[in-house]
Amino acid sequence: MSAAAELRGVRVRYGLLEALHGIDLACPAGRVTVLLGRNGSGRSTVLHTLAGSVRPAAGRVFCQGRDVTGLDPHRRARLGTALVPSEQAVFESLTVAEQLSLGGPGPADAGFPELAPLLHRRAGDLSGGQRQLVALGRALLTRPRLLLLDEPGRGLAPAVLRRLHGTLLDLAAEGRTVVLAEQTLPRALDRPGTVLHLLRRGRVAFSGEPAELRPGAADQA
Template sequence: MTTISLRHARVRYGPLEALHGVTVAAHGPGLTVLLGRNGSGRTTALRALAGTVPLSGGAVVWDGVDLTRVSAHERARRGMCLVPERQGVFGSLTVRENLELMAPSYDAALDAYPPLAPLLTRRAGTLSGGEQRMLAVSRALLARARVVLVDEPAQGMSPAVAARTYELLSALDACVIVAEQRLPPVLRGRAAVVHELRRGAVVFSGESGEYERRAAAGPTGSPSA
Protein backbone atom coordinates (compact mmCIF):
# COMPACT_ATOMS: atom_id res chain seq x y z
CA MET A 1 0.00 0.00 0.00
CA THR A 2 1.11 3.55 -0.79
CA THR A 3 0.25 6.58 1.33
CA ILE A 4 0.96 10.19 0.44
CA SER A 5 -0.09 13.23 2.42
CA LEU A 6 0.09 16.95 2.88
CA ARG A 7 0.64 17.83 6.52
CA HIS A 8 -0.26 21.33 7.66
CA ALA A 9 0.75 22.53 4.20
CA ARG A 10 0.99 26.22 3.41
CA VAL A 11 1.61 27.67 -0.05
CA ARG A 12 2.06 31.32 -0.90
CA TYR A 13 1.85 33.10 -4.24
CA GLY A 14 3.61 36.34 -3.44
CA PRO A 15 1.70 38.09 -0.64
CA LEU A 16 -1.31 35.74 -0.95
CA GLU A 17 -1.54 32.44 0.91
CA ALA A 18 -3.35 29.80 -1.18
CA LEU A 19 -3.23 26.93 1.34
CA HIS A 20 -3.76 27.61 5.03
CA GLY A 21 -2.29 24.61 6.86
CA VAL A 22 -3.98 21.91 4.75
CA THR A 23 -3.78 18.30 5.91
CA VAL A 24 -5.03 15.59 3.51
CA ALA A 25 -4.02 11.98 2.96
CA ALA A 26 -4.50 9.50 0.12
CA HIS A 27 -3.97 5.75 0.09
CA GLY A 28 -3.45 3.37 -2.77
CA PRO A 29 -4.42 1.42 -4.64
CA GLY A 30 -7.49 3.62 -4.59
CA LEU A 31 -9.03 6.89 -5.69
CA THR A 32 -9.05 10.15 -3.73
CA VAL A 33 -10.89 13.28 -4.88
CA LEU A 34 -9.91 16.85 -4.02
CA LEU A 35 -13.07 18.90 -4.46
CA GLY A 36 -13.48 22.64 -4.62
CA ARG A 37 -14.49 25.59 -6.73
CA ASN A 38 -11.98 27.73 -8.59
CA GLY A 39 -9.80 29.42 -6.01
CA SER A 40 -10.45 26.77 -3.36
CA GLY A 41 -6.86 25.50 -3.40
CA ARG A 42 -7.50 22.06 -4.91
CA THR A 43 -5.11 22.57 -7.83
CA THR A 44 -2.48 24.10 -5.57
CA ALA A 45 -2.74 21.07 -3.26
CA LEU A 46 -2.17 18.77 -6.24
CA ARG A 47 0.84 20.80 -7.38
CA ALA A 48 2.24 20.84 -3.85
CA LEU A 49 2.12 17.04 -3.78
CA ALA A 50 3.89 16.92 -7.13
CA GLY A 51 6.50 19.47 -6.08
CA THR A 52 5.75 21.97 -8.82
CA VAL A 53 4.98 24.64 -6.21
CA PRO A 54 7.03 24.93 -3.00
CA LEU A 55 5.58 24.82 0.49
CA SER A 56 6.03 27.84 2.74
CA GLY A 57 5.16 25.63 5.70
CA GLY A 58 4.23 22.03 6.50
CA ALA A 59 5.38 18.87 4.73
CA VAL A 60 4.75 16.34 1.95
CA VAL A 61 5.18 12.77 3.21
CA TRP A 62 5.21 9.69 0.98
CA ASP A 63 5.28 6.29 2.66
CA GLY A 64 6.83 7.83 5.76
CA VAL A 65 9.52 9.75 3.84
CA ASP A 66 9.53 13.56 3.95
CA LEU A 67 9.62 14.81 0.36
CA THR A 68 9.20 18.50 1.12
CA ARG A 69 12.63 19.43 -0.21
CA VAL A 70 12.70 16.81 -2.98
CA SER A 71 12.39 18.27 -6.50
CA ALA A 72 9.46 17.55 -8.80
CA HIS A 73 11.87 15.79 -11.17
CA GLU A 74 13.06 13.46 -8.42
CA ARG A 75 9.50 12.76 -7.28
CA ALA A 76 8.68 11.75 -10.86
CA ARG A 77 11.73 9.48 -10.95
CA ARG A 78 10.48 7.79 -7.79
CA GLY A 79 7.13 7.02 -9.40
CA MET A 80 4.91 10.10 -9.27
CA CYS A 81 3.02 11.31 -12.34
CA LEU A 82 1.22 14.66 -12.63
CA VAL A 83 -1.35 15.42 -15.33
CA PRO A 84 -2.00 19.18 -15.08
CA GLU A 85 -5.26 20.81 -16.10
CA ARG A 86 -3.50 22.39 -19.08
CA GLN A 87 -0.32 21.56 -20.99
CA GLY A 88 -0.68 17.88 -20.23
CA VAL A 89 0.69 17.00 -23.68
CA PHE A 90 3.50 18.20 -25.95
CA GLY A 91 1.59 20.17 -28.55
CA SER A 92 4.38 20.24 -31.16
CA LEU A 93 4.72 16.44 -31.13
CA THR A 94 2.38 13.95 -32.76
CA VAL A 95 0.07 11.76 -30.73
CA ARG A 96 2.36 8.80 -31.44
CA GLU A 97 5.44 10.71 -30.28
CA ASN A 98 3.65 11.77 -27.09
CA LEU A 99 2.87 8.14 -26.32
CA GLU A 100 6.32 6.85 -27.27
CA LEU A 101 7.89 9.22 -24.75
CA MET A 102 6.13 7.23 -22.01
CA ALA A 103 6.63 3.67 -23.29
CA PRO A 104 7.97 1.96 -26.43
CA SER A 105 4.69 0.05 -26.76
CA TYR A 106 1.56 2.14 -26.48
CA ASP A 107 -1.06 -0.51 -27.31
CA ALA A 108 -2.54 -0.15 -23.83
CA ALA A 109 -3.25 3.54 -24.51
CA LEU A 110 -5.12 2.73 -27.72
CA ASP A 111 -7.05 -0.02 -25.94
CA ALA A 112 -8.02 2.53 -23.28
CA TYR A 113 -9.00 5.17 -25.83
CA PRO A 114 -9.67 3.71 -29.32
CA PRO A 115 -10.46 7.19 -30.76
CA LEU A 116 -6.75 8.02 -30.46
CA ALA A 117 -5.77 5.40 -33.06
CA PRO A 118 -6.73 7.45 -36.17
CA LEU A 119 -5.07 10.52 -34.61
CA LEU A 120 -1.57 9.04 -34.20
CA THR A 121 0.00 11.21 -36.91
CA ARG A 122 -1.73 14.43 -35.79
CA ARG A 123 0.15 17.01 -33.76
CA ALA A 124 -1.22 17.04 -30.23
CA GLY A 125 -1.70 20.80 -30.30
CA THR A 126 -4.28 20.47 -33.08
CA LEU A 127 -6.54 18.09 -31.12
CA SER A 128 -9.77 19.15 -29.44
CA GLY A 129 -9.79 19.71 -25.69
CA GLY A 130 -11.38 16.33 -25.02
CA GLU A 131 -8.92 14.55 -27.33
CA GLN A 132 -5.99 16.21 -25.57
CA ARG A 133 -7.35 15.03 -22.21
CA MET A 134 -7.60 11.48 -23.55
CA LEU A 135 -3.99 11.69 -24.68
CA ALA A 136 -2.82 13.18 -21.38
CA VAL A 137 -4.57 10.52 -19.31
CA SER A 138 -3.37 7.72 -21.60
CA ARG A 139 0.21 8.94 -21.05
CA ALA A 140 -0.37 8.62 -17.32
CA LEU A 141 -1.70 5.09 -17.80
CA LEU A 142 1.51 4.14 -19.63
CA ALA A 143 3.71 5.63 -16.90
CA ARG A 144 3.01 2.78 -14.44
CA ALA A 145 3.42 5.30 -11.64
CA ARG A 146 2.85 4.57 -7.96
CA VAL A 147 1.14 7.94 -7.43
CA VAL A 148 -0.97 9.51 -10.20
CA LEU A 149 -2.17 13.12 -9.80
CA VAL A 150 -4.73 14.38 -12.33
CA ASP A 151 -6.31 17.83 -12.46
CA GLU A 152 -9.84 17.62 -13.93
CA PRO A 153 -9.25 14.39 -15.87
CA ALA A 154 -12.54 14.44 -17.78
CA GLN A 155 -12.51 18.10 -18.83
CA GLY A 156 -13.97 18.48 -22.33
CA MET A 157 -14.95 14.81 -22.59
CA SER A 158 -18.38 13.42 -23.41
CA PRO A 159 -20.19 11.75 -20.48
CA ALA A 160 -19.41 8.28 -21.87
CA VAL A 161 -15.68 9.00 -22.28
CA ALA A 162 -15.60 10.68 -18.85
CA ALA A 163 -17.09 7.56 -17.29
CA ARG A 164 -14.53 5.44 -19.15
CA THR A 165 -11.74 7.68 -17.86
CA TYR A 166 -12.78 7.21 -14.25
CA GLU A 167 -13.07 3.45 -14.77
CA LEU A 168 -9.48 3.44 -16.04
CA LEU A 169 -8.17 5.57 -13.18
CA SER A 170 -10.02 3.51 -10.57
CA ALA A 171 -8.53 0.29 -11.96
CA LEU A 172 -4.92 1.48 -11.66
CA ASP A 173 -2.67 -0.28 -9.17
CA ALA A 174 -1.68 3.11 -7.82
CA CYS A 175 -2.62 5.87 -5.43
CA VAL A 176 -4.75 8.10 -7.67
CA ILE A 177 -5.65 11.66 -6.66
CA VAL A 178 -7.89 13.79 -8.87
CA ALA A 179 -8.91 17.42 -8.49
CA GLU A 180 -12.47 18.30 -9.50
CA GLN A 181 -14.94 21.14 -9.00
CA ARG A 182 -17.78 18.71 -8.25
CA LEU A 183 -18.05 15.03 -7.43
CA PRO A 184 -18.14 13.30 -10.85
CA PRO A 185 -21.47 11.56 -11.54
CA VAL A 186 -19.69 8.27 -12.22
CA LEU A 187 -18.35 8.26 -8.64
CA ARG A 188 -21.71 8.78 -6.97
CA GLY A 189 -22.60 5.71 -4.96
CA ARG A 190 -19.08 4.31 -5.27
CA ALA A 191 -16.27 4.07 -2.74
CA ALA A 192 -13.85 6.98 -2.90
CA VAL A 193 -12.21 9.28 -0.39
CA VAL A 194 -13.19 12.94 -0.65
CA HIS A 195 -11.45 16.04 0.68
CA GLU A 196 -13.36 19.26 0.05
CA LEU A 197 -11.41 22.51 0.08
CA ARG A 198 -12.78 26.01 0.41
CA ARG A 199 -10.67 29.18 0.39
CA GLY A 200 -7.49 27.23 1.00
CA ALA A 201 -8.73 25.13 3.92
CA VAL A 202 -10.21 21.64 4.27
CA VAL A 203 -13.91 21.74 5.17
CA PHE A 204 -14.68 18.02 4.76
CA SER A 205 -12.75 14.75 4.72
CA GLY A 206 -14.47 11.38 4.46
CA GLU A 207 -16.02 8.77 2.21
CA SER A 208 -17.87 9.83 -0.94
CA GLY A 209 -21.15 8.38 0.39
CA GLU A 210 -20.90 10.53 3.51
CA TYR A 211 -20.12 13.56 1.36
CA GLU A 212 -23.19 12.91 -0.82
CA ARG A 213 -25.47 12.59 2.21
CA ARG A 214 -24.04 15.80 3.66
CA ALA A 215 -24.49 17.65 0.35
CA ALA A 216 -28.05 16.36 -0.02
CA ALA A 217 -28.97 17.52 3.48
CA GLY A 218 -27.94 21.09 2.71
CA PRO A 219 -26.50 23.64 5.15
CA THR A 220 -29.36 23.32 7.64
CA GLY A 221 -29.23 19.52 7.87
CA SER A 222 -32.64 19.12 6.17
CA PRO A 223 -32.95 17.65 2.66
CA SER A 224 -32.17 20.23 0.01
CA ALA A 225 -34.44 20.91 -2.95
Protein backbone atom coordinates in the same frame (compact mmCIF):
# COMPACT_ATOMS: atom_id res chain seq x y z
CA MET B 1 -5.15 2.57 6.10
CA SER B 2 -1.72 3.88 5.03
CA ALA B 3 -1.31 7.20 3.24
CA ALA B 4 0.41 7.06 -0.14
CA ALA B 5 0.52 10.86 -0.31
CA GLU B 6 0.18 13.33 2.50
CA LEU B 7 0.42 17.02 3.32
CA ARG B 8 1.23 17.96 6.90
CA GLY B 9 0.74 21.54 7.98
CA VAL B 10 1.30 22.78 4.44
CA ARG B 11 1.13 26.46 3.58
CA VAL B 12 1.51 27.61 0.00
CA ARG B 13 1.86 31.25 -1.00
CA TYR B 14 1.76 32.95 -4.39
CA GLY B 15 3.33 36.28 -3.60
CA LEU B 16 1.20 37.89 -0.90
CA LEU B 17 -1.67 35.44 -1.44
CA GLU B 18 -1.75 32.33 0.75
CA ALA B 19 -3.49 29.56 -1.19
CA LEU B 20 -3.22 26.79 1.44
CA HIS B 21 -3.48 27.65 5.12
CA GLY B 22 -1.48 25.00 6.96
CA ILE B 23 -3.57 22.03 5.84
CA ASP B 24 -3.32 18.36 6.75
CA LEU B 25 -4.54 16.03 4.03
CA ALA B 26 -3.97 12.32 3.35
CA CYS B 27 -4.59 10.23 0.22
CA PRO B 28 -4.74 6.53 1.15
CA ALA B 29 -2.95 3.86 -0.84
CA GLY B 30 -5.16 1.84 -3.16
CA ARG B 31 -8.00 4.36 -3.13
CA VAL B 32 -9.43 7.06 -5.35
CA THR B 33 -9.31 10.40 -3.56
CA VAL B 34 -11.40 13.31 -4.85
CA LEU B 35 -10.55 16.91 -3.96
CA LEU B 36 -13.80 18.83 -4.15
CA GLY B 37 -14.24 22.59 -4.21
CA ARG B 38 -14.89 25.65 -6.28
CA ASN B 39 -12.27 27.44 -8.35
CA GLY B 40 -9.87 29.10 -5.96
CA SER B 41 -10.48 26.60 -3.16
CA GLY B 42 -6.93 25.19 -3.39
CA ARG B 43 -7.60 21.90 -5.20
CA SER B 44 -5.08 22.45 -8.01
CA THR B 45 -2.51 23.78 -5.57
CA VAL B 46 -2.74 20.54 -3.58
CA LEU B 47 -2.05 18.51 -6.73
CA HIS B 48 0.90 20.66 -7.76
CA THR B 49 2.31 20.55 -4.23
CA LEU B 50 2.14 16.75 -4.26
CA ALA B 51 3.79 16.68 -7.70
CA GLY B 52 6.55 19.07 -6.66
CA SER B 53 5.79 21.85 -9.15
CA VAL B 54 4.77 24.07 -6.23
CA ARG B 55 6.94 24.32 -3.10
CA PRO B 56 5.29 24.88 0.27
CA ALA B 57 6.24 27.90 2.35
CA ALA B 58 5.79 25.72 5.44
CA GLY B 59 4.92 22.13 6.26
CA ARG B 60 6.00 18.78 4.83
CA VAL B 61 5.01 16.60 1.87
CA PHE B 62 5.18 12.80 2.05
CA CYS B 63 4.85 10.17 -0.69
CA GLN B 64 4.95 6.46 0.09
CA GLY B 65 6.03 7.36 3.62
CA ARG B 66 9.04 9.33 2.39
CA ASP B 67 9.55 13.04 3.01
CA VAL B 68 9.73 14.49 -0.52
CA THR B 69 9.31 18.16 0.39
CA GLY B 70 12.68 19.05 -1.13
CA LEU B 71 12.43 16.90 -4.26
CA ASP B 72 11.78 18.50 -7.64
CA PRO B 73 9.06 17.19 -10.02
CA HIS B 74 11.49 15.05 -12.06
CA ARG B 75 12.72 13.17 -9.00
CA ARG B 76 9.17 12.64 -7.78
CA ALA B 77 8.24 11.34 -11.22
CA ARG B 78 11.03 8.77 -10.95
CA LEU B 79 9.47 7.68 -7.65
CA GLY B 80 6.19 6.99 -9.47
CA THR B 81 4.24 10.26 -9.41
CA ALA B 82 2.42 11.47 -12.54
CA LEU B 83 0.47 14.73 -12.85
CA VAL B 84 -2.01 15.66 -15.58
CA PRO B 85 -2.61 19.41 -15.09
CA SER B 86 -5.67 21.24 -16.31
CA GLU B 87 -3.62 23.33 -18.76
CA GLN B 88 -0.48 22.90 -20.88
CA ALA B 89 -0.53 19.13 -20.43
CA VAL B 90 0.93 18.25 -23.86
CA PHE B 91 4.02 19.12 -25.88
CA GLU B 92 2.40 20.83 -28.84
CA SER B 93 5.30 20.33 -31.26
CA LEU B 94 5.31 16.54 -30.89
CA THR B 95 3.04 14.12 -32.69
CA VAL B 96 0.56 12.10 -30.69
CA ALA B 97 2.71 8.98 -31.17
CA GLU B 98 5.84 10.80 -29.98
CA GLN B 99 3.98 12.22 -27.03
CA LEU B 100 2.67 8.81 -25.95
CA SER B 101 6.08 7.18 -26.38
CA LEU B 102 7.33 9.38 -23.53
CA GLY B 103 5.06 7.46 -21.19
CA GLY B 104 6.71 4.11 -21.80
CA PRO B 105 5.83 0.83 -23.50
CA GLY B 106 2.22 -0.03 -24.11
CA PRO B 107 -0.45 0.03 -26.82
CA ALA B 108 0.16 2.66 -29.48
CA ASP B 109 -3.09 4.42 -28.62
CA ALA B 110 -2.50 4.13 -24.84
CA GLY B 111 -5.79 2.28 -24.46
CA PHE B 112 -7.85 5.09 -26.00
CA PRO B 113 -8.97 3.90 -29.47
CA GLU B 114 -10.02 7.48 -30.25
CA LEU B 115 -6.31 8.32 -30.55
CA ALA B 116 -5.50 5.64 -33.15
CA PRO B 117 -6.30 7.80 -36.22
CA LEU B 118 -4.48 10.77 -34.67
CA LEU B 119 -1.07 9.21 -34.00
CA HIS B 120 0.74 11.13 -36.75
CA ARG B 121 -0.83 14.52 -35.99
CA ARG B 122 0.89 17.20 -33.93
CA ALA B 123 -0.58 17.48 -30.47
CA GLY B 124 -0.86 21.23 -30.94
CA ASP B 125 -3.32 20.72 -33.80
CA LEU B 126 -5.80 18.72 -31.72
CA SER B 127 -9.01 19.78 -30.03
CA GLY B 128 -9.09 20.30 -26.29
CA GLY B 129 -10.67 16.92 -25.63
CA GLN B 130 -8.16 15.13 -27.89
CA ARG B 131 -5.27 16.83 -26.11
CA GLN B 132 -6.72 15.68 -22.81
CA LEU B 133 -6.77 12.08 -24.04
CA VAL B 134 -3.14 12.37 -25.10
CA ALA B 135 -2.12 13.72 -21.68
CA LEU B 136 -4.09 11.04 -19.87
CA GLY B 137 -2.74 8.29 -22.09
CA ARG B 138 0.86 9.35 -21.57
CA ALA B 139 0.37 9.46 -17.78
CA LEU B 140 -1.29 6.03 -17.70
CA LEU B 141 1.53 4.51 -19.74
CA THR B 142 3.99 5.44 -16.99
CA ARG B 143 2.11 3.04 -14.68
CA PRO B 144 2.32 5.57 -11.83
CA ARG B 145 2.06 4.64 -8.18
CA LEU B 146 0.48 8.07 -7.57
CA LEU B 147 -1.67 9.56 -10.33
CA LEU B 148 -2.73 13.21 -9.94
CA LEU B 149 -5.48 14.52 -12.25
CA ASP B 150 -6.86 18.06 -12.43
CA GLU B 151 -10.45 17.89 -13.73
CA PRO B 152 -9.61 15.03 -16.12
CA GLY B 153 -13.06 14.92 -17.70
CA ARG B 154 -12.74 18.35 -19.26
CA GLY B 155 -13.60 18.08 -22.96
CA LEU B 156 -14.21 14.32 -22.91
CA ALA B 157 -17.32 12.66 -24.32
CA PRO B 158 -19.52 10.99 -21.66
CA ALA B 159 -18.72 7.47 -22.91
CA VAL B 160 -14.98 8.16 -22.81
CA LEU B 161 -15.28 9.65 -19.33
CA ARG B 162 -17.10 6.55 -18.09
CA ARG B 163 -14.26 4.37 -19.41
CA LEU B 164 -11.71 6.64 -17.77
CA HIS B 165 -13.43 6.41 -14.38
CA GLY B 166 -13.50 2.63 -14.73
CA THR B 167 -9.76 2.65 -15.46
CA LEU B 168 -9.10 4.78 -12.38
CA LEU B 169 -11.06 2.38 -10.19
CA ASP B 170 -9.09 -0.53 -11.67
CA LEU B 171 -5.82 1.23 -10.85
CA ALA B 172 -6.93 1.71 -7.25
CA ALA B 173 -7.90 -1.97 -7.06
CA GLU B 174 -4.32 -2.80 -8.11
CA GLY B 175 -3.04 -0.86 -5.10
CA ARG B 176 -2.21 2.38 -6.90
CA THR B 177 -3.37 5.76 -5.66
CA VAL B 178 -5.45 8.18 -7.72
CA VAL B 179 -6.16 11.79 -6.73
CA LEU B 180 -8.58 13.94 -8.74
CA ALA B 181 -9.51 17.59 -8.41
CA GLU B 182 -13.18 18.10 -9.28
CA GLN B 183 -15.87 20.71 -8.75
CA THR B 184 -18.53 18.03 -8.26
CA LEU B 185 -18.24 14.35 -7.36
CA PRO B 186 -18.43 12.16 -10.50
CA ARG B 187 -21.31 9.73 -10.25
CA ALA B 188 -19.07 6.74 -11.00
CA LEU B 189 -16.91 7.60 -7.98
CA ASP B 190 -19.81 8.21 -5.58
CA ARG B 191 -19.30 4.89 -3.85
CA PRO B 192 -17.91 3.35 -0.65
CA GLY B 193 -14.13 3.43 -0.61
CA THR B 194 -13.80 6.78 -2.36
CA VAL B 195 -12.11 9.36 -0.14
CA LEU B 196 -13.29 12.96 -0.26
CA HIS B 197 -11.56 16.12 0.86
CA LEU B 198 -13.73 19.21 0.55
CA LEU B 199 -11.62 22.35 0.26
CA ARG B 200 -12.88 25.79 1.04
CA ARG B 201 -10.66 28.87 0.63
CA GLY B 202 -7.45 26.97 1.19
CA ARG B 203 -8.66 24.92 4.15
CA VAL B 204 -10.03 21.40 4.47
CA ALA B 205 -13.71 21.67 5.39
CA PHE B 206 -14.48 17.92 5.32
CA SER B 207 -12.64 14.62 4.97
CA GLY B 208 -14.41 11.28 4.72
CA GLU B 209 -16.42 9.10 2.34
CA PRO B 210 -19.26 10.30 0.07
CA ALA B 211 -22.03 8.93 2.30
CA GLU B 212 -20.71 11.01 5.20
CA LEU B 213 -20.81 14.33 3.37
CA ARG B 214 -23.79 16.47 4.34
CA PRO B 215 -26.06 17.07 1.30
CA GLY B 216 -25.32 20.43 -0.25
CA ALA B 217 -22.02 20.89 1.59
CA ALA B 218 -19.96 20.70 -1.59
CA ASP B 219 -22.10 23.41 -3.20
CA GLN B 220 -21.17 25.75 -0.38
CA ALA B 221 -17.43 25.29 -0.85
